[in-house]
Amino acid sequence: MSLQFITPHEMAETIARQVQAKRLSLNWSQKTLSERSGVSFGVLKKFEQTGVISLESLLKIALVLESLEEFKILFKPSAPEHLSSMDDFLKDKTRKRGRK
DSSP: OOOOOOOHHHHHHHHHHHHHHHHHHTTOOHHHHHHHHTOOHHHHHHHHHHOOOOHHHHHHHHHHTTOGGGGGGTTOOOOOOOOOSHHHHHHOOOOOSOOO
């Protein structure tokens, strides 16, 4: 596992720049992306400037930019380690529920 030190704010700004770059590669204005995604022009403009946006609005933008599928893998559970026997399977203490 590699450690990369990036803050959530820096990641939000990076995503905003990537959205802007993809929008520009399609030769779309902010107004065009706003209309196609259903995200208000003001929200889109603020997002591209600051990285601040709601998850729902970000997903709407991702949908029209054909990038929605990438969100499926964000919190995909890690593959369990190989269990070599039934005893290992029965001893598996992987949590099935949260405590609270």
